[in-house]
Amino acid sequence: xxxxxxxxxxxxxxxxxxxxxxxxxxxxxxxxxxxxxxxxxxxxxxxxxxxxxxxxxxxxxxxxxxxxxxxxxxxxxxxxxxxxxxxxxxxxxxxxxxxxxxxxxxxxxxxxxxxxxxxxxxxxx
Numbered sequence: 001x002x003x004x005x006x007x008x009x010x011x012x013x014x015x016x017x018x019x020x021x022x023x024x025x026x027x028x029x030x031x032x033x034x035x036x037x038x039x040x041x042x043x044x045x046x047x048x049x050x051x052x053x054x055x056x057x058x059x060x061x062x063x064x065x066x067x068x069x070x071x072x073x074x075x076x077x078x079x080x081x082x083x084x085x086x087x088x089x090x091x092x093x094x095x096x097x098x099x100x101x102x103x104x105x106x107x108x109x110x111x112x113x114x115x116x117x118x119x120x121x122x123x124x125x
Contacts, residue, residue, distance in 0.1 A: 003052045006045030009037055012053040015090045055093040061124050062116075069116050084114035092116070093125065 002010030011030050017023070052060065063070035072080060083098045083106075091097055095118075097104045103113030 003048040003056065005051065006048070008051075009042050009046050010051040010053070011037075015053070015055060016094050055090045058093050058121075058124055059089045062121060065124075066117050066120055072115075081112055081114065083112050093121070095121070 002008065011034055013022070013026060013030060017026070049057065049060070063073070073085070076085060081098075087098070092099045092114075095101070098112045098114045099116070101118065103111050106112055
């Protein structure tokens with residue numbers, strides 16, 4: 001949401017660390033970073049790419065480097081499983097559920113796997 005708001009500068013807590021609980025030292029680091037931005041200033045409007053969370057930036061980079069992947073993710077098609085179109089970016093970036101090697105078994109005992117270039121993702125990550 002921050003990337004679409006050109007009058008603020010977004011800072012992000014690493015989403016892949018959420019399951020470990022919110023860590024005080026990381027929050028303090030973000031607060032200090034915010035204070036530094038306030039004191040030094042930043043240009044407005046903020047470029048939408050700059051305001052993307054790291055996972056969002058990586059997704060954009062995947063799209064830039066793999067046009068076929070990008071087309072599959074941005075075009076609805078009956079031949080692509082819904083779980084491969086309706087997802088949170090961090091699921092792909094951190095290879096969870098349908099994005100992990102081998103996919104996952106859903107509530108109907110069906111394996112769901114979404115195709116993408118694992119090697120490219122791991123290199124970018």
